[in-house]
Amino acid sequence: MTQLPSAAPTIATEPGQTEPAFRLVAVAIEARILSGDIQPGDTLPSETNLAETLGVNRSTVREAIRALEQNGFVRRETGRKKLFAAVPQSRDISRRLKTAMVLDHVTFEELWEAMFALEPAAARSAAQRRTDDDLAALDANLAQMRLALHDSDVLTDLDIAFHHLVALATGNRAIQAARLPISELFYPPFLAVISRLNAAERLLFAHEKIVEAIRDQDSRQAQDWMEKHIQDFQRGYELANLDMGTPAALPRAGHDKQ
C-alpha cells in the first residue's frame, strides 16, 4: 500500500481557494502517480482510510476517486472495494477526442487530409520496424480479404483492421495515438461509399502492395503505395458524387460511452 499524498493536511480548509476540496485531493494523488511515487498497479488506501488521514469527508474522497477514475488514474476491482493506481489509456482519450471532433463538425475533408499525412508515415515506419508477428497478422488479414471480396460489410471491417495492423507495426505510440480517433471517424463511412463502387479488387491490390513493401522493409514503397491508397479514398468519394465538406458523425450516436 502506498503512502498518502504529502499535501494532505492543508487540503481541507484552505481559505479563499477556488477549487473544490475533492479537486485538490484528486490533484494531489494524480501528482504522485505522475511523479512515479505511486506506480500503476499499486493499491490505494481505502476511502475511509483516505478520509481519516486527509481530514476530509468521505464524500469528498469519493468525489476525488470518481474524478481520478474518470481521468483513468484510478481503477477498481470488480468487487469494488480495492482501488488501484493506473495510467490513462489512449483508447479512452481517443474516444473523447472523437466525440469532440464530431461536436465540432469536423468535415471528411479535414479527416482525409489528416489520414493522408498519417497513414503513409505509418506505412513507412511499419516497413522499418515490423516484426514477424506483424507480418503474420497482415498476411492473415489479406487472406481473409480475398475470401470477402463480395461482402462489403466484412470488407469494411477487414480494411479498418488492416490499417490498424499497419499502425501497430510502427511501434510508434505517438503516431498510433494521433491516428486512432481520426481513423475511427474516417474509415467506416468512406468504406461504405467505396464498397458501392465495386472497388474491392483495387482495395485488395493496394493492400497487397503495401504488405509486400513492409515485408521487404522498403519504407519508400510502403509510403508511396499507402499514399496512392489514401488518394483512392478521396477519388472514390468524388466518383460517388459526395461532398467532402460534410461533417463526420459518430457511428451510433449515444452508444459511444465517454
Next chain:
Amino acid sequence: MTQLPSAAPTIATEPGQTEPAFRLVAVAIEARILSGDIQPGDTLPSETNLAETLGVNRSTVREAIRALEQNGFVRRETGRKKLFAAVPQSRDISRRLKTAMVLDHVTFEELWEAMFALEPAAARSAAQRRTDDDLAALDANLAQMRLALHDSDVLTDLDIAFHHLVALATGNRAIQAARLPISELFYPPFLAVISRLNAAERLLFAHEKIVEAIRDQDSRQAQDWMEKHIQDFQRGYELANLDMGTPAALPRAGHDKQ
C-alpha cells in the same frame, strides 16, 4: 431550460446492472448533448430538480454532474448554481493525451516521426487555405524572431508559436488535434538542444522559406521546406550527441492538471 433525459424512469432500479446509477444518469444526459437535443450553452435543470425527476438521490445526480464536468459536457458559472451543457474542448483532451504518452514512456524518436508526418502536411494545407490574418501573424512572428536570434529562451517560444500559427492556418481541426499534444512534448526539449548549436539563423531561414511558400500558396514548397526543417531537428539532436530513444517528459511534472 432543456427537457430531462427520456430514459429517466428506468435509471434508479434496473436489477443486475453493472454500471452505477450515476453513470447511467451521466450517459443519458451526454447522449442528449451528442444527439443535439441539448445544445451547448443550454441551461440544465438544477441538481434537486434532476434528482426529483429521475427518482434518484441528490448524491447520485451530483456524481453524474461531476462525471459530466470531468468529460467537458457540463460547465457551471462561477456562482456555482447554474449548470450549462457544453462540448469537450480539444485542449483539455490534448493535455490528457500528453500525460498518457509521458506515462507510457513515448520516446523522442516516436514524437519526431509523428511530427515529420504532421508538420509538412500542416504546411501544405496552410498554403492552400491561409487567410490574410494568418499571414500577418506569421510575418509578425518572423519579425520578432529576427530580433531574438541571441536569446534562446525567446527563440524557443517563438518557434513553438510559429508552428502553432502554421497549424492554425490549415483550418483543419483534425490535424490541429493530432499534432497539439505531440508538438507540446516535442518542441521545448528539442529547441533547448538546438539553441545550443548556434543554429538560430538556420532556423529563421527555414521559417522564412515556409512563410514565403504559404504566402505564394505554393503547397509543394511549403511542404518541402517544412520537411527539411523537421529533418534539421533530428540532425541537431544527433550533432548534440543525444539519444533519440530517451522518453519524453512533461515540462513541469504535476503542474499539468487534468
